[in-house]
Amino acid sequence: MTFSVASVLRRRWRGPKYLLAIPAIIWYLVFFAAPIAFIVLYSFGTKDSSRLVPVDLGSLSTKSYSAVFDETFFKTFRATLRISVLATFLCVVIGLPVAYFAAFKVAEKWKAIILAAVVVPSFTSFLIRTVAWRIPLAPNGTLSKWLVGMGWISDNGIQILETPMAVQIAIVYNYLGFMILPLFVALDRIDVRMREASKDLGAGRVATFMGVTLPLAGPGIVAGVLLTFIPMCGDYVTATVLGGAKGNMIGAMIASQFSGAQNWPLGSAMAILMIAAVLLALVVGFVVVWIAPRLAALASPVVQVVRRKILSDQSPASK
Amino acid sequence: MYTWGDYNDPDLVGALAGSTLNVTMKVDYYASNEDLITKLAASAGSSGFDIVVPTGPYIPQMIEKGLIQKLDKTLIPNMINVDPNYLAQAWDPTNDYSVCKNWGTTGYFYDTTKISKELTTWQDFIDTCMGEASGNCSVIDAAPNYCGMWFWANKINWNTETKADLDACEKFLVEEFAQHIKAFDSYPSTKLAEGAYSIAMAWNGDARQAYVRIEEAGGNPADWKWVLGAPNTELWMDNYCVAAGAPNAEAAHAWINWDLIPEISIKDLSYHGYHTGMKNMSQLISEVAPDLVKGDMIFFGDEQVATMQTQVITPALDRLIDILNKSKAKAGADLA
Incomplete structure (x- = not known):
């Protein structure tokens, strides 16, 4: 009896390996694929306010898609893209030094403290953190009055709330943590010996960073960009709370189609087009990032031949 | 309860409801009747809300869609405290589904230190938003009010269905007006x-609360002036209803009944600044809340009430x- 139990325990798992993925697959089917399928379906319906779900699927049409293609949608979309691209860039620029510092420059126990400092703000709700920006930025607020008192800004006080600038500032703040964490993980995993080898072989600080550290951190940067850029494009809390009429983003526009206008087909069509456009933007972005170093590599033999030629021309005596 | 922003005295939906009725209230807010209906319809009776507070004209479609349930009037005996003028309205002649919470109107509120001109009408409001206060004005984020502003200014009934009126309204608001708006803010x-903002379109109670807030923030409320919309403006009445599928229908009835006790009702009124429709209002105020501030923003004379139009x-x-x-897309897209 004992023997048989042991043999069962010892027996290797022989089921198909994908069974391990089943919980994730079910989760994504129910909570991701199915809702997206509904959105696609709704986007081909027509608006019918008399129904509980105000979409008539009786006669499918592409009317909503053609309605999306007007100037205001594109302007709002362009503003969204501009805010998101700039914010992602700022997140890299601000996040990279923090992650680099935490990964290489401090003792082990300080790493945990720095990471905690990055993570702790997200214990507070996203909405509260966004609303909190209204306090320092208020035109009648203490900071504003102090700046006016010092004569650094005009008497009208800080005029940032209800503008795209407010959205830009807060969105960087809201997503910075999602950039720093993957960057830190990537940098922290780099074998210190690689960097030492680089220095031993004569590379300076900058050359080591550009030639060794940065390429090895590439996956972290990619992860960080994905984790910040995509949610930023869909973010509507920041724009709704701080953007006023001028800082509108596409997420808020889609939300208003569903809740305000009760035009689910139009909202759905906008959502689908936005998903497509964000994917396109990412593909273009990565193609550029992928091609650039390869073009440089392609060009490098030429460069070296030229450089050797110049060097030999300059110092014929050494030959 | 799912209701409009800042619409009850926090004591009445908080500690006092707990200690008096043993009811714990949770309150969530919406910005327009359309938002309310979408939320209730999308969850089809499982929204979890007990009390909702729609504006009168929206009640028939909510009944038709099965979003609200009949009130159990035996649980709301205090309905007798409500002035009959505010009962048996066109949208619910027998009050089977709803009872008046309060009524109010729309106007605007401006900073006299920033705006030099004396403003009295909707046309003044529009002109100021497009002139002196361009980029510094807010309008209510509800379609009938936003469009109503233009209809009233042009002496058109805001319930118009005439295509020419609607076209003209769209042309003006979208192409000429929207770019001056700083925020759509209810x-x-x-x-x-x-x-x-230096000028804001507002419901009278919210504008009255602004006086209090401005004072709390260290500003000078005397710098601000409230103007009732003219030549015409809105008269709306919000009503307590019980949502279909309400998980705590009995507690909901008990709370509504409690809020219809005259003293409680006046306490609520003193906070939110809207006429709650109680019988013998002026006598009640002098007895219960003689030092009520800014009463002229709550109670209106017969002549003023005669200029107010109810939404249909x-x-x-x-289209609105x-x-x-x-307008929102236009207001936001111009800087892009």
Whole structure:
């Protein structure tokens, strides 16, 4: 009896390996694929306010898609893209030094403290953190009055709330943590010996960073960009709370189609087009990032031949 | 309860409801009747809300869609405290589904230190938003009010279904007006205190709360002036209803009944600044709340009330919502 139990325990798992993925697959089917399928379906319906779900699927049409293609949608979309691209860039620029510092420059126990400092703000709700920006930025607020008192800004006080600038500032703040964490993980995993080898072989600080550290951190940067850029494009809390009429983003526009206008087909069509456009933007972005170093590599033999030629021309005596 | 922003004395939905009725209230807010209906319809009776507070004209479609249930009037005996003038309205002649919470109107509120001109009408409001206060004004984020502003200014009934009126309204608001708007904001009182706008379209109670907020924020409320919309403006009445599928229907009835006790009702009124429709109102105020501030923003004379129009839900509503959305897109897109 004992023997048989042991043999069962010892027996290797022989089921198909994908069974391990089943919980994730079910989760994504129910909570991701199915809702997206509904959105696609709704986007081909027509608006019918008399129904509980105000979409008539009786006669499918592409009317909503053609309605999306007007100037205001594109302007709002362009503003969204501009805010998101700039914010992602700022997140890299601000996040990279923090992650680099935490990964290489401090003792082990300080790493945990720095990471905690990055993570702790997200214990507070996203909405509260966004609303909190209204306090320092208020035109009648203490900071504003102090700046006016010092004569650094005009008497009208800080005029940032209800503008795209407010959205830009807060969105960087809201997503910075999602950039720093993957960057830190990537940098922290780099074998210190690689960097030492680089220095031993004569590379300076900058050359080591550009030639060794940065390429090895590439996956972290990619992860960080994905984790910040995509949610930023869909973010509507920041724009709704701080953007006023001028800082509108596409997420808020889609939300208003569903809740305000009760035009689910139009909202759905906008959502689908936005998903497509964000994917396109990412593909273009990565193609550029992928091609650039390869073009440089392609060009490098030429460069070296030229450089050797110049060097030999300059110092014929050494030959 | 799912209701409009800042719409009850926090004591009445908080500690006092707990200690008096043993009811714990949770309150969530919406910005327009359309938002309310979408939320209730999307969850089809499982929204979890007990009490909802729609504006009168929206009640028939909510009954038709099965979003609200009949009130059990035996649980709301205090309904007798409500002035009959505010019962048996066109949208629910027998009050089977609803009872008046309060009524109010629409106007605007401006900073006299920033705006030099004396303003009295909707046309003044529009001109100021497009002139002196361009980029510094807010409008209510609800389509009928936003479009109503233009209709009233042009002496057109805001319930118009005439295509020419609607076209003209859209042309003006989207192409000429929208670019001057700083925000679409149904509850500007807090942001007025922050100094965000120099002029804001507001419901009378919210504008009255702005006085309090401005004072709390260290500003001078005397710098601000409230103007009732003219030549015409809105008269709306919000009503307590019980949502279909309400998980705590009995507690909901008990709370509504409690809020209809005259003293409690006046306490609520002193906070939110809207006429709660109680019988013998002036006598009640002198007895219960003689030092009520800014009563002229709560109670209106017969002549003023005569200029107010009640909303009728017409097929044109979709068009109004469309105009609001186009204006929003336009207001936001101009800087892009």
